[in-house]
Amino acid sequence: MRDEPLPDDGPIARAMDGDREAFATLVRTYRPLVLGLARRFRKGREACEELAQETFYRAWVALPRLRDPRSFKTWLGRITVNTALEKRGLPHTESLDAEGAESKLPSDSRQPEHASLGREARELLEAALAKLGERLRAAFHLRVCEGMSHREIAEVMGTTIETSRMYVCRARERLARELAPHRDLLRAMEAAS
Amino acid sequence: MSTGHTSSCTAWQETLARSVDGPLAARERRALEAHLECCGDCRSFAETLGLVEQFAARVFASEAEEAWTDDDTFLAVLSSRLDGLPRRTSPLPYLVTIAAAILLTGGLVALVLHVLEEKASRERSPYVAEHAWPPVRPSEPTPATPAGPSNTESEPFLVGTEPEDLDRVDPLRLYGARYVVEKALLSAHGLEGEALLTALRDKTAVLRRERWPIEHLVLKLVDRNADEPRHLSTDERAMLVALHWIGSVRPRGALPVLKRVLEPEPRTPAVRREALMTLARLGQERAFDHLVELGRRSDAYPEAAAALAAAGDRGLERLLELYEGANTLPTVRNTLENHRPALDRVLARRIGSWTPDPRAAELYRLFGGQQCRDVLLAEAERKRRLGEGLVTVAVAIGGVEAFDLLLETVEKSSPRERERLTASLTELLELEREQAPSLVRRSAHLLKDDPLERINAIDALTSAAARIESGQASACLLAILELSDLAVIQKANVLLHLLNRPRSEAPGLDGALTRRLAEPTLSPIEFAGVVTVLAGRSSVEDVLAKPLWKTLDDSRRRRLVRGLEETVAAQPGVAGLTALDRLIPLTEASRRRTE
Numbered sequence: 001m002r003d004e005p006l007p008d009d010g011p012i013a014r015a016m017d018g019d020r021e022a023f024a025t026l027v028r029t030y031r032p033l034v035l036g037l038a039r040r041f042r043k044g045r046e047a048c049e050e051l052a053q054e055t056f057y058r059a060w061v062a063l064p065r066l067r068d069p070r071s072f073k074t075w076l077g078r079i080t081v082n083t084a085l086e087k088r089g090l091p092h093t094e095s096l097d098a099e100g101a102e103s104k105l106p107s108d109s110r111q112p113e114h115a116s117l118g119r120e121a122r123e124l125l126e127a128a129l130a131k132l133g134e135r136l137r138a139a140f141h142l143r144v145c146e147g148m149s150h151r152e153i154a155e156v157m158g159t160t161i162e163t164s165r166m167y168v169c170r171a172r173e174r175l176a177r178e179l180a181p182h183r184d185l186l187r188a189m190e191a192a193s
Numbered sequence: 194m195s196t197g198h199t200s201s202c203t204a205w206q207e208t209l210a211r212s213v214d215g216p217l218a219a220r221e222r223r224a225l226e227a228h229l230e231c232c233g234d235c236r237s238f239a240e241t242l243g244l245v246e247q248f249a250a251r252v253f254a255s256e257a258e259e260a261w262t263d264d265d266t267f268l269a270v271l272s273s274r275l276d277g278l279p280r281r282t283s284p285l286p287y288l289v290t291i292a293a294a295i296l297l298t299g300g301l302v303a304l305v306l307h308v309l310e311e312k313a314s315r316e317r318s319p320y321v322a323e324h325a326w327p328p329v330r331p332s333e334p335t336p337a338t339p340a341g342p343s344n345t346e347s348e349p350f351l352v353g354t355e356p357e358d359l360d361r362v363d364p365l366r367l368y369g370a371r372y373v374v375e376k377a378l379l380s381a382h383g384l385e386g387e388a389l390l391t392a393l394r395d396k397t398a399v400l401r402r403e404r405w406p407i408e409h410l411v412l413k414l415v416d417r418n419a420d421e422p423r424h425l426s427t428d429e430r431a432m433l434v435a436l437h438w439i440g441s442v443r444p445r446g447a448l449p450v451l452k453r454v455l456e457p458e459p460r461t462p463a464v465r466r467e468a469l470m471t472l473a474r475l476g477q478e479r480a481f482d483h484l485v486e487l488g489r490r491s492d493a494y495p496e497a498a499a500a501l502a503a504a505g506d507r508g509l510e511r512l513l514e515l516y517e518g519a520n521t522l523p524t525v526r527n528t529l530e531n532h533r534p535a536l537d538r539v540l541a542r543r544i545g546s547w548t549p550d551p552r553a554a555e556l557y558r559l560f561g562g563q564q565c566r567d568v569l570l571a572e573a574e575r576k577r578r579l580g581e582g583l584v585t586v587a588v589a590i591g592g593v594e595a596f597d598l599l600l601e602t603v604e605k606s607s608p609r610e611r612e613r614l615t616a617s618l619t620e621l622l623e624l625e626r627e628q629a630p631s632l633v634r635r636s637a638h639l640l641k642d643d644p645l646e647r648i649n650a651i652d653a654l655t656s657a658a659a660r661i662e663s664g665q666a667s668a669c670l671l672a673i674l675e676l677s678d679l680a681v682i683q684k685a686n687v688l689l690h691l692l693n694r695p696r697s698e699a700p701g702l703d704g705a706l707t708r709r710l711a712e713p714t715l716s717p718i719e720f721a722g723v724v725t726v727l728a729g730r731s732s733v734e735d736v737l738a739k740p741l742w743k744t745l746d747d748s749r750r751r752r753l754v755r756g757l758e759e760t761v762a763a764q765p766g767v768a769g770l771t772a773l774d775r776l777i778p779l780t781e782a783s784r785r786r787t788e
Contacts, residue, residue: 020275027271028264036256049267057274122252125245144246145253150214165214173210175249176241183237186244193251 012069015060023063027056030073034080036145040129040137041084055080074148077156081138121182121189128178132171139167140175205229206238213242407443408450411435415454429461436464440471447471448480455487462496469496473504481511488515488525495524502528509539513556529560536560541568595621596632603653604646611653618657626663633658633672651676651683659690667694667702688723 014022034055038048058079142148153164205228414432439447454468472480488497501512516525603614622629658669674687706723
């Protein structure tokens with residue numbers, strides 16, 4: 001699980017007041033979150049970057065209406081999801097980014113001989129993720145990568161806590177079924193990590 | 194410990210997935226633990242869940258570290274966008290902002306539309322004037338060569354600008370470009386619109402991103418054609434360019450629009466053809482459904498077949514479906530034939546799909562080519578077993594390979610499958626009647642060492658051979674009898690079937706059987722069976738029963754004796770006498786001889 005970026009409320013409050021420098025700080029802090037989510041909806045670097053741009057653009061426009069600065073993270077996630085769903089169906093959204101898959105792999109830096117295994121495992125994971133619905137994919141990402149609670153996921157996805165639980169549970173189940181034939185490869189990746 | 198997967202495992206696996214999020218209720222946990230103790234599948238599933246979770250977390254984390262552009266570049270692009278916004282010092286009330294935005298946008302759009310319309314009407318090129326709708330006749334018409342859009346003032350970025358520049362075009366200006374294109378097309382400036390679209394041709398992604406609502410444009414063109422069918426050539430060009438784009442820019446909304454274009458029938462064949470091709474290019478099942486429906490409806494749509502054929506493998510699959518439903522259309526068949534390599538591939542996939550397909554063999558006979566045959570055989574070879582569809586087609590393939598495949602499959606088959614396979618073997622032997630006995634003989638090297646598999650194969654082969662109606666049954670049965678290492682009961686079975694075949698079927702059979710009598714290794718039971726067959730007895734079962742003589746009633750004893758006498762009469766000499774000697778304990782004939 002990634003370390004959660006936790007800036008104080010200062011930049012958020014200042015950005016709400018129209019401080020572009022403070023907003024830039026927020027962009028730097030939360031760009032990985034937005035890009036990570038974008039990857040669950042879009043394929044390709046360009047499309048993800050564009051979605052991130054659009055998200056921050058909308059965030060800036062809507063920032064004055066943010067009620068609670070403490071909920072900035074989920075609020076931004078919600079904008080990302082809404083933007084992605086709104087522009088759904090334009091670029092392909094069904095699979096993950098193959099370019100990214102080759103760029104950096106989980107274990108190749110330490111053991112080059114595991115690079116091809118790592119690439120294969122990552123491609124399998126991406127293929128399995130691509131088979132999930134985009135909501136399941138996003139919920140799973142928020143849970144596993146961002147470590148969000150189901151309440152937060154529900155806020156981001158605009159749904160209930162129970163539905164969030166169901167999304168994450170279904171995603172896990174389907175991924176496990178999909179990857180069950182490659183258990184040995186996953187074990188090898190686990191051992192190499 | 195069992196590893197069997199049961200239907201309830203799905204529910205347990207759902208519980209396992211839920212348990213990752215937090216502890217289960219005590220009762221549920223105990224039940225899950227109890228299940229895990231006895232279910233290997235679910236234990237493996239639990240392990241996979243954990244592995245996937247950990248691996249996904251690592252992958253996602255590594256993704257987060259690999260932002261593609263650096264923050265500064267990203268911020269620079271964002272800043273340039275934010276610069277276009279009004280400076281914000283304090284938050285405005287939400288509703289006021291919305292209302293102002295609506296008013297501003299509405300006013301701007303109205304203004305832009307008005308200005309552009311004015312320009313379009315004022316600055317028409319001579320070519321545009323010639324083809325304008327309603328027509329405006331210039332004094333001296335100019336040649337209709339679309340060197341580019343004439344409306345240079347409206348969207349300079351399109352004129353004299355490389356298409357690559359469109360990536361950097363501001364969306365609002367792109368909207369302006371779309372507006373010009375639409376105006377040009379709707380004003381019947383077909384070539385001008387075409388030239389504009391040519392400039393955008395390679396920019397499908399840009400147009401897609403901007404969600405150009407081109408379906409409205411197409412519908413307007415359709416309605417106008419219906420209301421006032423004038424300017425055929427320019428309208429056609431306008432429609433063709435619009436159709437060209439709708440498939441790539443608005444694939445999701447294109448289907449109903451294309452249906453509308455095709456119903457009622459378009460004014461020109463070119464539009465109809467383009468609409469059908471666009472429909473096929475959508476690659477959607479519902480689009481294929483409509484094409485099949487059009488193709489079935491009448492011979493008026495032979496292009497539907499061509500469009501399906503051009504839509505890749507799935508299109509060809511649907512075209513096969515169309516052929517099955519409307520096989521009176523020679524155009525459909527010709528179209529299929531013209532796509533030979535792909536057709537073989539599609540056919541092989543359909544036939545080898547392991548689901549019952551009563552049309553498989555017929556389709557194979559109609560269309561199956563060498564490549565299809567090779568694919569099927571390779572697939573069967575890989576699996577070492579034929580599925581239902583492949584069994585059907587193996588018969589259609591025929592020959593030695595199909596026989597080998599069928600027999601190998603029989604060896605491993607269940608009783609239920611065997612009946613189906615036996616029928617297929619019969620069909621195959623019937624089709625290959627000339628070489629049927631030699632096919633049976635070659636099965637000797639295929640029969641496995643496993644006694645059960647061997648019995649399965651011999652039984653099926655015997656039943657199959659016995660059902661042949663083309664006059665080769667006796668020869669095939671004899672070939673089975675000559676296979677080495679047949680169990681006695683199997684030999685008896687073969688003989689029983691031979692008994693029921695007409696003597697005229699295989700003239701050489703009697704000689705062959707008689708020669709077998711001379712074999713010193715012949716068991717008494719087989720000897721009796723052969724004798725009975727030779728004597729033309731109606732049943733061999735009694736002869737084969739043990740102890741033979743005691744089970745026979747008087748009339749049957751007399752019949753057997755007569756048969757044996759005829760046998761000895763037909764085969765005098767040592768062989769016949771030896772044979773009788775071996776039946777001494779069993780037959781009345783031996784008693785007479787002793788007397």
